[in-house]
Every structure is written in C-alpha cells, then in structure tokens.
Amino acid sequence: MIEVKNIHKTFGENHVLQGISAEFKEGMCNLIIGGSGSGKTTLLKCMVGLHEPDKGSVIYDGRDFTTMNFQSRIEIRTEIGMLFQGSALFDSMNVEDNIMFPINMFTNQNRKEKLERANFCLERVNLAGKNKLFPSELSGGMKKRVGIARAIAMNPKYLFVDEPNSGLDPKTSIVIDELIQEITEEFKTTTVVVTHDMNSVMGIGENIIFLHQGKKWWEGSNKEITESNNTELNEFVFASKFMQSLKK
C-alpha cells in the first residue's frame, strides 16, 4: 500500500497540490483522475520522487520515501515500475536491451537468465519475437506494451502508469487497460494510473481519486462514480455528449 499524507507542491506562484492525502491499495488499480492542470501528474511525480513535495509525506508500506536520501531511495525504486506517457524507451537500445536494462543494473544474473526474463515479459505483453526491433520501428501501442514489459522486468511491487491511453485508438487503449489490470492482479502490485480517459475509469477504476484545483475532491470506485452528486465530478465525468446520453 502507498499512502500520501498532506502533499503540497508549488511551482512559483502556482499552488498545484494543496494538501492531498490518499491511500493506494495493494493488488488494485488505483486511478487518479481530473481535468488538465488539476495536479494529477504532479502528484504522481511527487510519489515517485521526480518532484520533491514542499510539504507532506509519501509512505511505501510503512517506509517514508520523502525523508530518505538518494541511496536509501534506490531500494524502493528497484521495487517501482513505471510506464510513461510517451513510453520513454531508450532510443539507442532495442526492445530486448530496454527490458534487460534494469536487470543488468541491479542483478547479477547471467545473460541466459536475463534473456529468459526479457522474453517472459515480452510474451506477457503479447510481443514475443520483437526483441531486436528498435523503438523507432514500433507503433504507439507497441511502445506502450514494451514500456509495460520494461516496468515489470524487475517484478515490481508498485506500478505507476502516466496517461496510458494518450495517442492510442480506442481498441488499443482497451488492450493496454486490460493488460494493466491483468498485471496488477497477477503480480499483486499496487498500481497507480493517472488518466482522464473515461473508458479507463469505467473499465479498470477499482479505487478512484478525483482531483480538482489541486485538491482531492472525491474518492470512490467506478461503480459509485456515475451515482455521485458531486457537481465538479459530474462535470468531468459527463463532459461528453456520449456520457450524457448514457446517464439519461
């Protein structure tokens, strides 16, 4: 489980996060949703240490990440897998080397063991045999899947996913969402997904946190979200005519 307690983050005059507290449960897809500029990605970056919060703490299974130094954080970081919005695959490496990169850095496995693990991860994301392709040769959906394969290479306890469906067609988006959910269940990871895609919310949102103007505005599940009376949440969820027609 990951707990965030009273997180504040300011950029210049802009108070992006204003005292956010939440719990992200183990073995569950925890979604952070909200409009553009609501602070979703900033919260995610504060949780993984890419931004330092001005105030508050991030606790990984009782370990306070915010007070740790660089060396102590490495231990937790090896338990973290992350899929970035743009996949963030290393351009100079092929698919296989991208997946083996964290294994190379943090384990003493031999080449055969590392290759077995890379192949397992590739099979898991339905990309078996694509080992030697370079990121420039992959489609958007394939890049996301390789990103997921790299994220699970070290058997992570915590999986962070930033906008997994951006730039993907609806069909591929569903494939990625299902993959994230399957991996969460299979590896028992604490998964945190930042998204504003309503299909993801309805499909995999077991625990949803809605951010608005830098504050936690609502919390619940995908079953509860359509029945909520929260005005700001309803404006966000039922922004499209399609969702409005569904509500009617």
Next chain:
Amino acid sequence: MIFHPLGKYILLLKAVFRRPEKWNIYRREIFHEMVSIGVGSLGIIAIISLFLGAVTTVQTAFQLVSDFIPKSVIGMIVRDSAILELSPTISAIVLAGKVGSSVASQIGTMRVTEQIDALEIMGINSPGYLILPKIIGAVTMIPLLVIISIGLTILGGYIAGSASGAVSAQDFIVGITTDFIPFTFTVSMVKSVVFAFIITSVSAYQGFYTNGGALEVGRSSTKAVVISCIAILFTDYLVAQLLL
C-alpha cells in the same frame, strides 16, 4: 546571475562523480564514447590540421621577408604554434561544435522524452550514467586527437612549404628539430585535457537541464557550443598564464 547556474553545474558534477552502480556497464559505455568521440572526430581533425599547418607556413613565410632570418625559423614557428595553440585550441573549438552539440542534443532529447526520468525511477544515478562515460571518453581521446593534430599540422606545413617554394623541405625539417622545448608538449596536453572536460561537462549540463521540447533542445545545443567556446578561450589564456 552567474552563481545560480554555476552552483547547479557544480552540483551536477558532484552527482556525475558519485560511485557507479555497476562498473562493467559504465565500462562498456566509456568504450562506446571513446569510439564515438575519438574515431568519429578523426576525419574533421585531420582535415583542419593539414590546412592549419599549410596556412601557417605560407603566412609565416610571407611575413619573414628579411634575409637575416633563416628560412628554418618557419618550421620552428609552425611546430611551436601547432603544439602550443593551433592543435589544442582550434581542435577543441571544432570539437565543441561537433561533440558538444551532439552531447547537449542527445541528453536534452532524453530529458524532454522522459528517458532521464525513466532512469531516475529505476534508481539509476542518471548524471553518472549519462555524463561520466562521455567525460572519461573525451578526456582520454581528445589528447590523442591533439597529438595526431600536431603531427598533421606540421605535415601540412611541410607539404605546403615544399609545394609553394616558401621554405625548402630541408630548411623546414631543420626548423622543426631545432631548439625544441619538451615542456611545450606538456602544456599542450594539459590544455587538451582541460578543454575535453569543458566540452563534455558544459554541454552535458546544458542538455541535462533542458526544459520543454524540440525548440529548447536546439537552444541548449547552441548554448552548449557558445559557452564551451568562450570557456575554452578563457581557460586557454589561464593555462598559458599559469604554465608558461
């Protein structure tokens, strides 16, 4: 105004020289950078060195019109100019353009495409992994390039002097072998090591702190070259003043 970036630069260098996670991976990256910087720059260094030597010989001969000065002096001037100034400094300025812009744009692109964030998330010291191999690669290969450049500058001078009749081959050889002070070579090597460090570290700094997108990567690359060139010329004076 200068203190904030200077402080950030020093903090970045501190992170660069932190103990590597795994030496064998760094070693592979160092060899890769040595090939990229050393072998990759050999052609341009060879061409500019030959022409620098040729131009220096022809222009020195043009200025030495007195019958009281032996023609062999041209060889001496070409040799000392090549060792002390032309090869280390001009090579460094050319390499700031070639290697520096490449380092800044490579690291800058990694920053804006979140590849550096991905390294950080994995628990890897990204400044160390990305910048240290480049610094070591440059600091080992650029002095070798400068040694090659010295040889080719003198060769260029020899060919141009003989071809144009400005100085005979025999006079030129007498010139380059007379009154050689070995310490000038030491100064040249000190300069090349310092310049190599400046080119890679300044360019890496510019790339590492790139914010935004493609436009900013281009700006970082340009800034890396400009700042590296100014820093090279400043330290060129500093080293000369301190050592000579």
